[in-house]
Amino acid sequence: MRIAYFDCFSGISGDMMLGALVDAGWAVEDLRRELDGLGISGYEIEARKVKKHGITGTKIDVHVTEDGVERKLRDIVAIIDGSDMAEEIKESGKRIFTRLATVEARIHQASLETIHFHEVGGLDAIVDVVGSLLGLRSLGVQKVYASPLPLGKGFIRCAHGTIPVPAPATLELVKGIPVHGRDIEAELVTPTGAAIITTLSQSFGPPPLMIVENIGYGAGYRDLAIPNLLRVSVGAMGIVGQEEYEEDVVTVVETNIDDMNPQFYDYVMSRLFERGAVDVFCTPIQMKRNRPAITLSAITDERNLNGILEVIFDETTTLGVRIHEMRRKKLTRENIPVNTRYGEFSVKVGKSGNVVKNIAPEYEECRRVAEQGHIPLKEVYEEASGVAREILRG
Numbered sequence: 001m002r003i004a005y006f007d008c009f010s011g012i013s014g015d016m017m018l019g020a021l022v023d024a025g026w027a028v029e030d031l032r033r034e035l036d037g038l039g040i041s042g043y044e045i046e047a048r049k050v051k052k053h054g055i056t057g058t059k060i061d062v063h064v065t066e067d068g069v070e071r072k073l074r075d076i077v078a079i080i081d082g083s084d085m086a087e088e089i090k091e092s093g094k095r096i097f098t099r100l101a102t103v104e105a106r107i108h109q110a111s112l113e114t115i116h117f118h119e120v121g122g123l124d125a126i127v128d129v130v131g132s133l134l135g136l137r138s139l140g141v142q143k144v145y146a147s148p149l150p151l152g153k154g155f156i157r158c159a160h161g162t163i164p165v166p167a168p169a170t171l172e173l174v175k176g177i178p179v180h181g182r183d184i185e186a187e188l189v190t191p192t193g194a195a196i197i198t199t200l201s202q203s204f205g206p207p208p209l210m211i212v213e214n215i216g217y218g219a220g221y222r223d224l225a226i227p228n229l230l231r232v233s234v235g236a237m238g239i240v241g242q243e244e245y246e247e248d249v250v251t252v253v254e255t256n257i258d259d260m261n262p263q264f265y266d267y268v269m270s271r272l273f274e275r276g277a278v279d280v281f282c283t284p285i286q287m288k289r290n291r292p293a294i295t296l297s298a299i300t301d302e303r304n305l306n307g308i309l310e311v312i313f314d315e316t317t318t319l320g321v322r323i324h325e326m327r328r329k330k331l332t333r334e335n336i337p338v339n340t341r342y343g344e345f346s347v348k349v350g351k352s353g354n355v356v357k358n359i360a361p362e363y364e365e366c367r368r369v370a371e372q373g374h375i376p377l378k379e380v381y382e383e384a385s386g387v388a389r390e391i392l393r394g
Contacts, residue, residue, distance in 0.1 A: 001244055001332065001353075004136060005207045006146040007231040011188025012197055014128025015060045016218035016230040021135030022047055023058035024216025024234050034134045035127060037084035042066050043123045050219045052227040057217030062124040071117050073101040076126060089133045092199070096129050100195045103172035125192050132196055139234055143246070145208055146201040148178035149194070154185035170194045176303025177204045186222055203249045204302070205325075211236045244353040245329040250278060251302050252326050253309065255318040256285060258293035264315070265294070271311045276304030331357050338387040342369050342380055347388040359388050 006012065006020070022028050028047040035045070046061040080093045098112075105115045117125075136144065151166045151174075158167070165187045166174075173194040182188060213235040220228040238244050269280045283295040296316065300308050305323070312321060331350030338347050338361075345365050350358035361384035370377040 001142050001237045001246065002140045003143045003145060003208065003210055003235065003237045004139070004141040005210065005233045006144070006197060006201070007207075007233070008147050008149050008189070008197070010220065010224065010226055010228050010230065011150055011152065011182075011190075012146075012193035012230050013190040013220060014125060014132065014192035014196060015062065016220050017132045017193065017196060017232075018128060018135065019047075019058040019060040019218030020216040020230045020232040021132065021139065021218070022060065022216070023218060024139060024214045024232050026135045026138050028060075030138060031131055031135065034138070035131055038079065038126070038130060039083055040079060040123065040126070043127060045127070052217075052219055052223070052229050055217060055227050055229060057219040057229045059219040059221070062127045064123045066123060069122065071122075072115065073097060073112055073117070076117070079126065080130070083130075085130065085134075086137070089130065089137065092133050093130050096195050096199045099173065099199055100169065100191060103169050103191075106172060107168045128192055129196060136200075139214070141234060143202055143237070144197075144200040146197050146204050147206075148180055148204050149174055149189050149197070150182040151179050152182050152184045152186045152188040154187075156187050167191055173198050176301075176305065178302065182226075184224055184226070186224060205249050207233065208247045209238055211238070244332075246332055247330075248328050249302075249325050250299050250328055251305055251323060252297060252299055253305070253312065253321050253323050254295055254297040255312060255316070255321040256287060256293055256295050257316055257318050258287050258291045260294075260317045262294075265296070268296070268311065268315045271315055272298050272308060275307035275311050276300055277308060336388060336391065338384055338391060340383045340387050342373065342375065342383055345369075345384040347384055349388065349392065356392055359385050359392075361385055361388070 018031070022031060028045065032045055042065045044063045046063060048059050049056055050059045076097050077094055080090050083090065100117070101112050101115055104117070105112050108115060154165045155162050156165055156167065166189060167187065169191040170189050173191065174189070177198060210233070212233045216232045218230040222228050237247065265282055272280045277298045277300050279299045281297050283297065285293050285295050287293040296312070298308050309321065312318060331352055334349050335346050336349055338345050346362045348360045348362065349356060361381055366377060366380045366384060369375065370380045
């Protein structure tokens with residue numbers, strides 16, 4: 001699997017991301033050509049090499065001729081939907097701008113239908129977002145990872161006047177992900193950059209295990225006390241000669257409980273899944289004074305941690321929890337539909353590279369068919385598995 005890791009030591013913006021992808025090997029001529037599929041005009045793209053503290057990177061400038069044009073979410077969605085882009089590019093682009101619109105609406109206490117984009121609704125922002133998606137696809141990137149995001153300080157001027165750094169929209173967008181402060185008076189993470197990376201990145205932490213093949217540096221326009229660059233490393237996940245597994249980092253929350261009505265656990269587990277838990281499980285243990293107890297464990301993404309904590313402290317009798325991060329290795333998963341003599345089923349397939357490791361029909365679907373047709377569950381399950389294997393053999 002081909003991945004990209006964005007080292008945001010000096011922050012991230014849309015133009016820095018474009019510059020990093022071009023610097024990593026995406027030809028700027030291809031950038032211009034593929035963006036023609038948007039069907040819009042009024043902008044020009046300039047690419048140039050610059051040095052920041054002795055490190056050479058690519059600076060992308062998007063020059064626009066329109067002035068004072070304010071767009072709503074529906075205007076940008078119409079541009080994207082009316083383009084010749086691939087469907088996955090359209091969907092990702094709309095997700096990014098919808099996230100931007102959602103936080104702007106929250107900040108200004110307005111609806112998604114009425115909120116106006118200002119700086120992030122211009123042609124340059126549209127080019128940054130769609131261009132970044134095109135660049136990742138052109139470089140063959142299937143998964144994106146990033147470092148924790150640094151937040152600068154000070155104030156900047158925008159359409160609403162003078163606002164603090166980080167901008168309110170940026171701070172909303174980075175909720176639930178790791179950030180840290182930088183003693184630099186500048187906007188290091190822009191709303192557009194935050195929207196792109198928080199929408200696309202699988203996790204925010206150290207680089208995953210990978211074979212680095214290409215490196216690119218995207219330059220910002222300011223000269224700072226540190227190199228104002230965004231670094232991207234592109235390559236294959238894992239180690240040459242090893243089987244290919246996906247890897248990510250999860251947050252594990254656990255607590256020991258010895259004084260709660262056991263009937264409550266079913267409800268607590270349901271609430272935890274609603275708030276974003278990947279998995280929840282209970283382990284019987286023996287505590288002090290030989291009291292039987294339960295360790296309640298919830299696996300979640302860092303961005304859902306606050307919701308998980310809220311449920312645990314609201315719904316259980318615990319007074320504290322333990323939190324730690326864990327690396328996961330996992331098979332690449334996909335769902336395929338299969339038609340059998342009992343009907344159509346969704347079958348989950350786990351792969352390492354192109355090698356199928358596991359095939360698992362969806363249990364609830366098999367159970368429903370077995371109950372309705374008075375058929376042994378194992379026959380339904382084996383039928384769906386067998387048809388899936390035939391499809392995968394080609």
